[in-house]
Amino acid sequence: MSTLREELVEPVSSQTVLLVDDVPANLDVLLEHLQSGGIRLLAATSGREALVLAQKNPPDLILLDVMMPGMDGYEVLKRLKDDIATRDIPVIFVTAMSDSVDEAKGLALGAVDYIAKPFVVPVLKARVKNHLELKRKSDLLAKLALLDGLTGIANRRQLELTLELEWARCLRNGCPLSVIMIDVDHFKAYNDHLGHGQGDECLRAVAKALHGATRRAGDLLARYGGEEFVVVLPSSSTEDALQTAEALRRCVLRQRLSHPNSPVSHLVTISLGIASAVPSKTRIASHMMEVADAALYQAKKAGRNCVRRAGEELEDAGSNGSGLR
Ligand SMILES: [Mg+2]
Known part of the structure; x- marks a missing residue:
């Protein structure tokens, strides 16, 4: 059924962040620092697992490690961009490869941000918060673009x-x-x-x-x-x-x-x-x-x-x- 405008002003649901890193200890650190703040957190330890999770239930943000055995982060991002269901999910690379060439490559592939390991916790948290806020706004705009302004039903x-x-x-x-x-x-x-x-x-x-x-x-x-x-x-x-x-x-x-x-x-x-x-x-x-x-x-x-x-x-x-x- 189509959406009436009243449904738009319902309380905002919590957003989901997918964390991807082949080293479980790194995931634990991310989970520990991000678990406060009402965010739903999901974790994957390989590129393939990340793609399956992202396709099944697209998260609002992905924190993606670059160096992983099998499929690296660059390849994961390319595949996310190739799929209509996942191509608009913002991706932040979190990686020990802090070279500016690597950073430029990640951003050119379509990552929204790049965070070098070891990261400064308040900076990581602030960036995650900012990108989630942007995602919430772009989701709302996409929804409004398909609604009739006068009646609130589909346009x-x-x-x-x-x-x-x-x-x-x-x-x-x-x-x-x-x-x-x-x-x-x-x-x-x-x-x-x-x-x-x-x-x-x-x-x-x-x-x-x-x-x-x-x-x-x-x-x-x-x-x-x-x-x-x-x-x-x-x-x-x-x-x-x-x-x-x-x-x-x-x-x-x-x-x-x-x-x-x-x-x-x-x-x-x-x-x-x-x-x-x-x-x-x-x-x-x-x-x-x-x-x-x-x-x-x-x-x-x-x-x-x-x-x-x-x-x-x-x-x-x-x-x-x-x-x-
Ligand atoms: Mg790694």
């Missing part, structure tokens, strides 16, 4: 990323994917009558209602723009999507948001268009949006405050192998 960018991802996943698994496009009925009239401030309040309330009715963990609710919203439903057939769309429509109606200037109802209502397809290699994900938009147009033509799915002509195309149905 169009996150929608596009998710749709591409789910399309590829459903293509691999041969399962259907559905998209619901939603439009607030006569929203221009609402704004003209009550003003844009009230219009914003209305969009927030609609987003909240839609969020409440988008229940499955993998479903994504996003603001597409203006008064348009989209729900992506992975592994969902037309029938599943029809049920969800109807639940969304009723949920908004149940908010009983007054609409003083709508020919449809005295309450705020939404129109919904559904596209469902088993993804095929001859189509692209964004085509789903066009099909859902066409279905939404049909819902508006049918009098609004209703759900329509992609039309008969598309169903025919589906049986001819386009994959749309």
Whole structure:
């Protein structure tokens, strides 16, 4: 399910630091000095073990020894950078190789810092603290970049990323994917009558209602723009999507948001268009949006405050192998 802004202001969870050194005594020293301060500490005694731990549960910072038998620290860093799941984890080299050539090499590979052994404890602790603070900020920015500022739900960018991802996943698994496009009925009239401030309040309330009715963990609710919203439903057939769309429509109606200037109802209502397809290699994900938009147009033509799915002509195309149905 998509994230509402309230979830962002929850107390910050503790951050994790992975310590990597082939000499257990060195790890003990690091563990001893860093264990205070609310940080979760993990330890690995080889490059391979470090990679497995980092991929399984990416830490917020890695303190990495350079000289290790088997895979050295430089190689570990290269592999971390090659993997999308681990490439943004900041890495600090902690090493006895204090030559400036070694330091330059480590930094050029993408380490954020370089600490020479034997290290000065307060300096080590201060650097760890600073890099964790930077990581926390960059995580928050990355999260905000995918959220809609007004409603706190996913924005169009996150929608596009998710749709591409789910399309590829459903293509691999041969399962259907559905998209619901939603439009607030006569929203221009609402704004003209009550003003844009009230219009914003209305969009927030609609987003909240839609969020409440988008229940499955993998479903994504996003603001597409203006008064348009989209729900992506992975592994969902037309029938599943029809049920969800109807639940969304009723949920908004149940908010009983007054609409003083709508020919449809005295309450705020939404129109919904559904596209469902088993993804095929001859189509692209964004085509789903066009099909859902066409279905939404049909819902508006049918009098609004209703759900329509992609039309008969598309169903025919589906049986001819386009994959749309
Ligand atoms: Mg070593």
